[in-house]
Amino acid sequence: MPTSVHEFAWPDRVVVGTIGLPGSRTFYLQVRAGKQIVSIALEKQQSAQLAEKIDEILDQLITVQGNPFSVPTSTPIELVDNDPLETVDEQFRAGAMSLGWDPTTAQVVVEAYPIADVDADDNEELLVDDGASEAEMLLVRMPVGTARAFAKRTREIVGAGRPTCPLCGYPIDAEGHSCTLPEA
16 A cells, blocks of 8 residues: 655644644644645644654754754744644644654654554455555654744643643643542
8 A cells, every 4th residue: 555645845834733722622733835734633742742852852963063953052033933723634643753863954854644543353454455545644854943943832832721730730621620639
């Protein structure tokens, strides 16, 4: 079965954004190059982890003697993107994701694959598949400045959710919250 690759080598825009109210938001990774836009759904934790790991990669690269990749220590002001998501047409919901570094282009590389909902009965159907369905993946390459801006915005989006209860650590809903103190 061929894999349809949504590849963005030098995207015009790459952001995480949400649709919905805190407590019922859907997170999206959206990438645009020219008129091509791809949006994939993510879990909040995937978004947070992606931002954290991108910052870790960039922070490690800064420590390389002479910082040959000109990695910024903070978000370049000209790359700040606080605009909402563009029209969202969900391509797929991300399952496995990988993150890497391409030193030949000085870009952070993100790969996302759809959640595989395969159970034992479906395996037989996959073996006799006529090839009509395609596997998909998203491949995004971000320059270091764009990656730093992406990570900053993503952390802000993730942090803009429901406040956390100082007693139990669970999110506080708009309707209210009741918790019990952990036993000592």
